[in-house]
Amino acid sequence: xxxxxxxxxxxxxxxxxxxxxxxxxxxxxxxxxxxxxxxxxxxxxxxxxxxxxxxxxxxxxxxxxxxxxxxxxxxxxxxxxxxxxxxxxxxxxxxxxxxxxxxxxxxxxxxxxxxxxxxxxxxxxxxxxxxxxxxxxxxxxxxxxxxxxxxxxxxxxxxxxxxxxxxxxxxxxxxxxxxxxxxxxxxxxxxxxxxxxxxxxxxxxxxxxxxxxxxxx
Numbered sequence: 143x144x145x146x147x148x149x150x151x152x153x154x155x156x157x158x159x160x161x162x163x164x165x166x167x168x169x170x171x172x173x174x175x176x177x178x179x180x181x182x183x184x185x186x187x188x189x190x191x192x193x194x195x196x197x198x199x200x201x202x203x204x205x206x207x208x209x210x211x212x213x214x215x216x217x218x219x220x221x222x223x224x225x226x227x228x229x230x231x232x233x234x235x236x237x238x239x240x241x242x243x244x245x246x247x248x249x250x251x252x253x254x255x256x257x258x259x260x261x262x263x264x265x266x267x268x269x270x271x272x273x274x275x276x277x278x279x280x281x282x283x284x285x286x287x288x289x290x291x292x293x294x295x296x297x298x299x300x301x302x303x304x305x306x307x308x309x310x311x312x313x314x315x316x317x318x319x320x321x322x323x324x325x326x327x328x329x330x331x332x333x334x335x336x337x338x339x340x341x342x343x344x345x346x347x348x349x350x351x352x353x354x355x356x357x358x359x
Contacts, residue, residue: 144262147173148194149181149208150224155247159194162251169258176200178208185212185219192261193219194245197236206236213240220261243267243345266343268311290354293339301338302356304331308344309351 146169148159156174163169173184177200185193193212197205205223212218222243223236233244243266245257257267294302300321307317314328321328332344341347350356 144169144192144258145172145188145190146170146192146194146258147175147181147184147188147190147219148224149175149178149184149199149205150196150247151176151199151204152196155196155224158247159254162254163258166255166258169255178204178211181208182211182215186215189217190219192258193221194224194258195221197223197225197233197244206239209236209239209241220264222257222261222267237345237349240342241345242343243269245269266345268345268348290350293350294354294356297335297338301331301335304328305335305339305347305351306356308332308335309348309356311348 146163148156148171150156150159153176156176160171160174163171172188172190175181175184178195181193181195184190195205195208195212199205199208209221209223212221220242221240222245223233223241224247225233225244226247236244242261243257245254245267246269249257249269260267294305297305303321304317307320312320314325314332317323317332318325318328323331332347335341336343336347339347339350341350
């Protein structure tokens, strides 16, 4: 059973999350919160496997503070941030702090269930809508990011293709379909790429793709 918690300062969002999870036999909602401080207490008390945190709650940096505190707990959950299309510097900061992904608040219920299950397995999730917005928001930064370009240049052509598709929010199966490779082969490429670029997860690899301008090609 996957133990899930979520935090958002809007009751409408919380009730929507409850409704979307209600039919999942393998997911149990162990707690919810309306602000960052309460979110940390819920995580400390109930030891969830997955936490979904609004990136901005009662204060602009409330979600960021909660993320930092939750990840500092013993045996912390895998955390994904809930957001809208209003992407800003908090997204990059959350990635650097260790968030394993971003999901739009209006995500399709089936996609949300898949994301929670992926997160419970230690995976990372990046909504394609968030990815597209990040590319636009950080375009100037990407073009100026020489360290990112240097890292990408150290990869083989196939590895750069894989990073680019990760940056588009594709799963291993989707990447395999695009490149005509087996899912197992793609998994090997992803593992090798993460090791080469020093990324902890797929989301960090996606951010490198953005900053290195790989998605501009």
